[in-house]
Amino acid sequence: MTTVATANQMLETGGNAEGELIERAKTDPRAFGTLYRRHYKPVVGYLYRRVGDEHTAEDLAGEAFLSAWKALPRYRVTGVPFRAWVMRIATNAANRWAKKQKREAARHTLAAEMKNQSNEPHDEADEARTAMLALSTRHQEVLSLHYVEGLSVDEVSAVLGCRPGTVKSRLSRGREALRQELLQRRAIDA
Amino acid sequence: MRNSDAEVDRALDALRSRGWSGSDQNTAVEHRIKELTMSQTKGHMTKRLMIGMIAGVALGGGAVTAGVVHYANQRATIVLDTGEQFDVELDVNGSGTWVSDDGTEIQIQSVQGEDGEKQVTVEMTGDSDAGATVTIEDDADSDGDN
Numbered sequence: 631m632t633t634v635a636t637a638n639q640m641l642e643t644g645g646n647a648e649g650e651l652i653e654r655a656k657t658d659p660r661a662f663g664t665l666y667r668r669h670y671k672p673v674v675g676y677l678y679r680r681v682g683d684e685h686t687a688e689d690l691a692g693e694a695f696l697s698a699w700k701a702l703p704r705y706r707v708t709g710v711p712f713r714a715w716v717m718r719i720a721t722n723a724a725n726r727w728a729k730k731q732k733r734e735a736a737r738h739t740l741a742a743e744m745k746n747q748s749n750e751p752h753d754e755a756d757e758a759r760t761a762m763l764a765l766s767t768r769h770q771e772v773l774s775l776h777y778v779e780g781l782s783v784d785e786v787s788a789v790l791g792c793r794p795g796t797v798k799s800r801l802s803r804g805r806e807a808l809r810q811e812l813l814q815r816r817a818i819d820a
Numbered sequence: 821m822r823n824s825d826a827e828v829d830r831a832l833d834a835l836r837s838r839g840w841s842g843s844d845q846n847t848a849v850e851h852r853i854k855e856l857t858m859s860q861t862k863g864h865m866t867k868r869l870m871i872g873m874i875a876g877v878a879l880g881g882g883a884v885t886a887g888v889v890h891y892a893n894q895r896a897t898i899v900l901d902t903g904e905q906f907d908v909e910l911d912v913n914g915s916g917t918w919v920s921d922d923g924t925e926i927q928i929q930s931v932q933g934e935d936g937e938k939q940v941t942v943e944m945t946g947d948s949d950a951g952a953t954v955t956i957e958d959d960a961d962s963d964g965d966n
Contacts, residue, residue, distance in 0.1 A: 642904060645863070655842055659852075659853050659856040660853070660856045660857055661854040662853060663850075663857075666846075666849055666853070667844075667845075670844060670846060670849075671840060671844055673882070674840055674842065674846070675839065676839050676842035678838065678842070679836070679838050681836055682838075684841075684842045687840075687842070688843070688847075689848075691846055691849075692846045692847070692848035692849050693848075695846065695849045696849060696852060699852075716834040717827070753833040753834075754830070754831070754834040755838050757831070757833045757834075758831035758832065758835045759835060760832060762831075773832065773927060774835075774922065778832060778835045778836045780836075787887060805825075806832065808828050808832075809825070809827065809828045812828065812831060813826050813827075817870055
């Protein structure tokens with residue numbers, strides 16, 4: 631399995647310099663601007679791969695960074711790395727979106743069936759994402775962070791704020807859930 | 821590896837292959853940063869200006885820290901730290917504005933008080949680090965160099 635280029639740098643803290651920048655960013659919007667520009671692309675990329683739409687990913691990324699800014703005074707440099715912290719906020723935003731999407735998809739599917747219209751995805755990535763969206767958000771987040779974004783189990787554990795053992799167990803169950811979902815979709819197509 | 825496992829890996833690979841090709845900047849975040857930076861800078865500059873004005877009064881025509889606005893008739897002369905000098909025509913209400921190349925804006929308001937003394941208000945905005953100390957001089961016979 632290949633890994634994404636940014637995987638190993640995903641949760642780098644940037645050392646003391648970043649710690650100082652974070653402290654300044656608590657009162658200085660320009661310092662926050664530097665932080666945001668440093669971390670924006672990996673975060674919006676992650677959101678894009680989860681939601682499949684550029685505008686939605688941008689909206690969620692904007693929401694995540696503005697929430698991070700509001701919460702920054704409570705952030706402790708000695709805790710989880712800043713990137714992991716922002717990824718956690720972004721993950722929560724993506725999860726809320728996914729839950730809402732699931733509710734709306736149920737209504738749209740019903741409407742499409744009534745009109746006898748196809749609601750099928752266009753390519754393999756769309757198909758994979760549609761299958762992922764059918765899973766629970768707990769499974770979506772671990773599968774995305776580990777297999778798609780290339781984070782290690784420990785890094786996923788830092789992002790989600792749970793133990794590595796929990797991550798491993800969710801990864802195993804998540805893979806099984808995705809396998810079942812893909813099989814089910816194949817059966818329907820056939 | 822089971823076929824179904826390979827299928828799971830293929831699906832995850834397909835998701836991974838989607839790279840972000842959108843903008844590296846977020847309009848909402850950029851806008852908010854700019855808004856707060858401007859607001860903070862304006863507050864900062866106003867504070868500096870107030871301090872400068874107080875210092876000017878306390879010194880009674882003493883030192884100039886960053887720049888000087890000389891009042892003469894309905895014209896203000898702005899002298900920057902760099903020695904550059906600009907004239908600003910004040911309108912009939914005693915108002916005038918000067919904008920530098922870097923966007924720093926200086927607004928001047930001169931009002932004649934009931935006691936005959938002129939009151940000049942100067943407000944500076946923008947990202948410049950320059951401050952200003954205001955000197956109020958009579959039309960012809962200035963006695964101050966503050």
